[in-house]
Amino acid sequence: MSDELQYAGTLDELKRRGRLVVRGSHRPILLIHDRDRIFALDNRCPHMGFPLEQGSVEDGILTCHWHHARFDLASGCTFDLWADEVPTCPVVVRGGEIWVKPQFGPAEPAAYWRLRLQDGMAHNLGLVIAKAVQGQLAAGIAPLEIVAQAALFGAEHLDGWTSGMTILTALANLIAMLPKPDAYLALFHGARHVARDCDGATTPRKRSALASRPDASTLKRWLRHWSAVRHAEAAMRTLLTAIAADARSPAIADLLFAAETDRVFADGGHSLDFINKAFECLDLIGWQHAGVLLPCIVGPLVAARGAEESTEWRQPADLIALCNQAASELSAQLGLGGARGPWSRHAELAEALLSADAQGVVAAVISAARDGASGDDLGRSLSYAAALRVARFGGANEHGDWESAHHVFTYCNAVHQGLKRIGNDPERAGEWVALLRGILHGAAAIYLIRYLNVPPARLPGECGDRLDDLPAGADEIRAALLEAFDRQHQVEAAARLVARHLAMGHAPELIISTLAHALLREDAGFHAYQMLEAGARQFHEWADVRARRHILIAVTRYLAAHSPTERSWLQTATIAERLARGDQLYENV
Numbered sequence: 375m376s377d378e379l380q381y382a383g384t385l386d387e388l389k390r391r392g393r394l395v396v397r398g399s400h401r402p403i404l405l406i407h408d409r410d411r412i413f414a415l416d417n418r419c420p421h422m423g424f425p426l427e428q429g430s431v432e433d434g435i436l437t438c439h440w441h442h443a444r445f446d447l448a449s450g451c452t453f454d455l456w457a458d459e460v461p462t463c464p465v466v467v468r469g470g471e472i473w474v475k476p477q478f479g480p481a482e483p484a485a486y487w488r489l490r491l492q493d494g495m496a497h498n499l500g501l502v503i504a505k506a507v508q509g510q511l512a513a514g515i516a517p518l519e520i521v522a523q524a525a526l527f528g529a530e531h532l533d534g535w536t537s538g539m540t541i542l543t544a545l546a547n548l549i550a551m552l553p554k555p556d557a558y559l560a561l562f563h564g565a566r567h568v569a570r571d572c573d574g575a576t577t578p579r580k581r582s583a584l585a586s587r588p589d590a591s592t593l594k595r596w597l598r599h600w601s602a603v604r605h606a607e608a609a610m611r612t613l614l615t616a617i618a619a620d621a622r623s624p625a626i627a628d629l630l631f632a633a634e635t636d637r638v639f640a641d642g643g644h645s646l647d648f649i650n651k652a653f654e655c656l657d658l659i660g661w662q663h664a665g666v667l668l669p670c671i672v673g674p675l676v677a678a679r680g681a682e683e684s685t686e687w688r689q690p691a692d693l694i695a696l697c698n699q700a701a702s703e704l705s706a707q708l709g710l711g712g713a714r715g716p717w718s719r720h721a722e723l724a725e726a727l728l729s730a731d732a733q734g735v736v737a738a739v740i741s742a743a744r745d746g747a748s749g750d751d752l753g754r755s756l757s758y759a760a761a762l763r764v765a766r767f768g769g770a771n772e773h774g775d776w777e778s779a780h781h782v783f784t785y786c787n788a789v790h791q792g793l794k795r796i797g798n799d800p801e802r803a804g805e806w807v808a809l810l811r812g813i814l815h816g817a818a819a820i821y822l823i824r825y826l827n828v829p830p831a832r833l834p835g836e837c838g839d840r841l842d843d844l845p846a847g848a849d850e851i852r853a854a855l856l857e858a859f860d861r862q863h864q865v866e867a868a869a870r871l872v873a874r875h876l877a878m879g880h881a882p883e884l885i886i887s888t889l890a891h892a893l894l895r896e897d898a899g900f901h902a903y904q905m906l907e908a909g910a911r912q913f914h915e916w917a918d919v920r921a922r923r924h925i926l927i928a929v930t931r932y933l934a935a936h937s938p939t940e941r942s943w944l945q946t947a948t949i950a951e952r953l954a955r956g957d958q959l960y961e962n963v
């Protein structure tokens with residue numbers, strides 16, 4: 375941008391030709407003479423960059439001839455919101471000469487692009503959202519500040535937590551490890567998914583806390599009751615009262631997870647994961663927003679259907695009765711207080727959780743607790759066992775079965791993260807944590823999907839598969855991995871490359887960020903984002919290289935099974951990026 379005036383031509387020439395294009399310092403500038411006025415605009419259509427000089431002007435309205443977006447010539451504002459506004463710049467005439475000031479950017483870019491993000495989300499306009507994210511990053515706004523804007527927009531416009539809010543949070547959790555271009559894509563995808571959910575959604579009504587401050591155990595009892603009888607308004611007021619009384623993360627987590635796990639593996643695990651993601655979102659944007667954000671999860675919590683209502687959990691073995699009985703035993707082991715551990719048989723317990731004997735699975739959990747395993751330990755083993763179900767997903771399954779494996783894994787990860795959160799609360803040391811029932815529910819869910827590993831897929835890098843046929847260098851492996859994601863049916867090839875990368879001792883962060891890049895260029899579904907984020911989190915829970923490899927193989931196989939897609943959103947993000955950079959997207963067309 376420049377404060378200097380730039381010569382653009384003579385008034386006579388412009389009048390004669392009607393329009394002129396001059397090369398500005400950052401972008402081509404279109405000068406238009408219309409009804410004795412002169413206008414200067416960015417010559418690249420804000421929609422996709424088509425040269426506006428080829429458009430038509432009528433009655434003060436400029437029409438682009440590509441997708442026929444229309445713009446007010448005087449201000450650059452669009453009549454077709456999907457196309458965005460055309461940037462304009464000042465123009466002066468001196469002694470028959472036209473001079474432009476090639477300064478297109480807003481005076482206060484941070485504030486301007488913040489408003490544009492709100493506009494883009496309000497109208498669910500992907501291109502505007504992409505430009506606003508791009509503009510804010512260029513203005514030096516921290517990525518998590520953009521996450522906060524998108525999350526609070528969602529909380530203001532949604533009457534319940536949604537998949538978009540989960541995607542936003544999952545990607546925000548990964549942002550610190552992403553290179554800048556991928557951080558941009560992560561923010562764009564997160565914000566656009568929230569905007570999509572808000573489009574046409576019912577705006578939430580204002581609710582307030584009770585005027586009294588009942589103690590924590592009363593509030594917990596009330597919330598569980600309101601959830602059980604599906605009274606959303608009552609549950610909402612109870613939750614707001616709990617937040618007003620004690621907005622600490624562990625206290626609120628204990629309250630909500632207790633109500634959540636009163637139902638077993640509710641909504642295929644999604645409603646518990648939603649609660650966990652709402653907490654993680656607050657960790658990122660600040661717990662001062664708890665009163666705004668957390669009410670979103672009441673709807674899914676109250677409406678969720680528990681597995682106790684489904685036949686598969688009752689027949690042929692009554693898994694609900696088994697879990698209930700085991701919960702009493704687990705309570706006796708873990709509700710007694712005092713220090714736990716040390717306990718280090720995580721991998722052994724995970725293998726035991728993969729047994730085809732439901733009683734044995736539950737007994738293994740109880741036995742580990744008796745031996746000193748904490749809730750965190752149990753959660754880690756549980757998540758690893760669920761990851762192994764995904765890693766060993768057999769080729770004979772239907773494609774839709776991937777989602778069954780995915781649901782169990784993300785549920786187990788959410789239980790694990792919830793237990794870590796509550797376990798850190800010194801005020802609850804020794805108390806029975808109702809969320810521990812999630813360990814049993816997760817274990818039963820892992821048992822139920824055992825058919826997905828019949829026969830089990832071979833794990834790359836094991837049983838004589840030395841991977842020697844694959845490239846050795848980190849860059850070559852990563853390039854080959856991205857190439858594999860360009861084609862369908864590359865589940866095994868992609869998993870072998872990831873195993874190779876780890877076997878060669880290359881930095882695991884490199885391969886995780888490559889998986890993230892592969893995901894971010896796709897029009898990925900909700901589950902793919904969940905899978906990557908839960909996998910990355912569980913990967914970092916382990917020092918053991920074997921477990922780490924298995925977890926990343928699980929993530930890779932799932933992502934490869936869902937790639938490639940059309941990549942249409944990558945196209946939108948790229949256009950926004952190129953327009954911001956000043957590129958000429960189309961010349962001489």
Ligand code: FES
Binds near residue numbers: 438440
């Ligand atoms: S309307 Fe101008 S490029 Fe699409």
